[in-house]
Amino acid sequence: MDTRGFVTCITIVAESIVESRLLEGLTASGARGWTITPARGSGPKHQGMSEIEGGSIRVEVLASATVADRIWQLLREDYFANYSIAAWEYPVQVDRAERYCDPAPPR
Amino acid sequence: MSWDLVATNIASVPVLAFLLGVLAAGLKADLRLPDAVYQATSMYLLLAIGLKGGVALRESSLTEVAGPVAATLVLGVIVPVLAFVILRVLTRLGPVDRGALAAHYGSTSLVTFTAALVFLDASDISYEGYVATLLTILEIPGILVGLLLAGRAMSGGDKRGWSEALREVLLGRSVLLLAGGLVIGYLAGPNGYASVEPFFGGLFTGVLALFLLEMGVLAGRRLGALREAGWGLPVFAIAFPILAGTLGIVGGLVAGMSTGGAMVLGVLTASASYIAAPAAVRLALPEANPGISLTASLGITFPFNLVIGIPLYLLIAEWLAGIL
Numbered sequence: 001m002d003t004r005g006f007v008t009c010i011t012i013v014a015e016s017i018v019e020s021r022l023l024e025g026l027t028a029s030g031a032r033g034w035t036i037t038p039a040r041g042s043g044p045k046h047q048g049m050s051e052i053e054g055g056s057i058r059v060e061v062l063a064s065a066t067v068a069d070r071i072w073q074l075l076r077e078d079y080f081a082n083y084s085i086a087a088w089e090y091p092v093q094v095d096r097a098e099r100y101c102d103p104a105p106p107r
Numbered sequence: 108m109s110w111d112l113v114a115t116n117i118a119s120v121p122v123l124a125f126l127l128g129v130l131a132a133g134l135k136a137d138l139r140l141p142d143a144v145y146q147a148t149s150m151y152l153l154l155a156i157g158l159k160g161g162v163a164l165r166e167s168s169l170t171e172v173a174g175p176v177a178a179t180l181v182l183g184v185i186v187p188v189l190a191f192v193i194l195r196v197l198t199r200l201g202p203v204d205r206g207a208l209a210a211h212y213g214s215t216s217l218v219t220f221t222a223a224l225v226f227l228d229a230s231d232i233s234y235e236g237y238v239a240t241l242l243t244i245l246e247i248p249g250i251l252v253g254l255l256l257a258g259r260a261m262s263g264g265d266k267r268g269w270s271e272a273l274r275e276v277l278l279g280r281s282v283l284l285l286a287g288g289l290v291i292g293y294l295a296g297p298n299g300y301a302s303v304e305p306f307f308g309g310l311f312t313g314v315l316a317l318f319l320l321e322m323g324v325l326a327g328r329r330l331g332a333l334r335e336a337g338w339g340l341p342v343f344a345i346a347f348p349i350l351a352g353t354l355g356i357v358g359g360l361v362a363g364m365s366t367g368g369a370m371v372l373g374v375l376t377a378s379a380s381y382i383a384a385p386a387a388v389r390l391a392l393p394e395a396n397p398g399i400s401l402t403a404s405l406g407i408t409f410p411f412n413l414v415i416g417i418p419l420y421l422l423i424a425e426w427l428a429g430i431l
Contacts (some may be wrong), residue, residue: 017386021390
């Protein structure tokens with residue numbers, strides 16, 4: 001029996017200083033989990049202080065389309081204006097897709 | 108005499124390692140420490156400073172320490188306010204960026220402080236051992252005053268950013284390790300410290316050299332941004348530390364510290380934070396341009412203080428000690 005299904009993968013690259021705030025926001029948006037890896041790079045505006053402490057982080061979240069929309073809204077309202085943030089999404093096929101889909105509304 | 112001091116300072120391994128890092132940055136060579144090593148050396152330095160300071164604090168009396176502590180607290184408020192006002196004269200920066208810079212210059216640099224102690228030890232000049240307590244104290248108020256000065260200019264303000272910044276300042280690694288080290292050193296005393304002295308004392312200058320190599324690379328990378336900064340910022344980044352350093356020396360001497368001790372307090376007030384303050388500012392004042400503050404504190408003030416400032420502040424302290 002094929003238990004695969006499609007979910008949305010959102011990838012966010014951000015200054016590490018906003019890590020706790022971002023993870024709280026992802027939880028509040030309904031994300032069930034995430035994976036964080038260290039990152040470095042340069043963006044169009046050369047913002048951020050990533051060279052001194054902590055560098056950047058790359059956060060990947062597997063979520064339903066509804067939760068992905070909430071996460072985009074969060075990024076637009078709280079992050080894009082003032083922090084070095086890049087984000088992108090694409091559909092991914094996973095096993096047991098229901099693990100990543102949040103039926104509950106955000107706080 | 109004065110050039111001997113400068114030469115002694117520059118010829119030390121830590122300062123030469125810093126200059127090597129700056130050179131490497133200029134040559135675009137890859138000399139960065141692995142991140143884990145950088146974090147470990149940073150923690151080592153913070154804990155080592157705290158431990159030694161705590162041991163010294165145990166051997167000092169309350170009356171001996173009270174005056175310098177009070178002077179430090181007062182300077183922690185005066186210096187960022189002065190920076191905020193002087194920047195208005197020298198630059199065209201808005202109040203948010205000026206507040207961010209005030210937060211950086213109101214706080215202090217552990218590494219500059221450490222280099223000053225190494226310099227005094229090499230020059231056989233004594234200083235009060237509890238100066239690490241003054242370092243720990245000065246880490247906090249300057250940042251908060253700078254943020255407040257900028258916050259007044261902002262309408263509304265992000266409460267969440269402020270509480271995060273407050274948490275970062277009070278519970279960040281710098282303050283926790285320094286304060287924790289002070290407590291541990293105080294409780295363990297000289298006998299307890301003796302067992303770890305080979306590690307936290309014996310290896311200290313070598314680890315500092317490694318850390319300064321990394322800081323040299325980071326500072327060197329900032330030098331390129333100087334061109335965009337205009338003339339006001341570099342002038343501030345060199346002249347203000349001399350002014351703030353002199354105020355610190357006066358405060359130390361008036362509070363009854365020795366010449367060496369007053370010089371260290373001057374180094375504390377002359378130095379600018381580029382680790383604790385940038386993190387707090389980034390959370391509380393996201394509109395501030397981090398490039399400006401870092402170019403000033405790390406690209407200009409830190410190298411200036413390290414190479415020229417440290418011997419200069421000793422000269423000022425010796426001169427003022429003769430007058431006051």
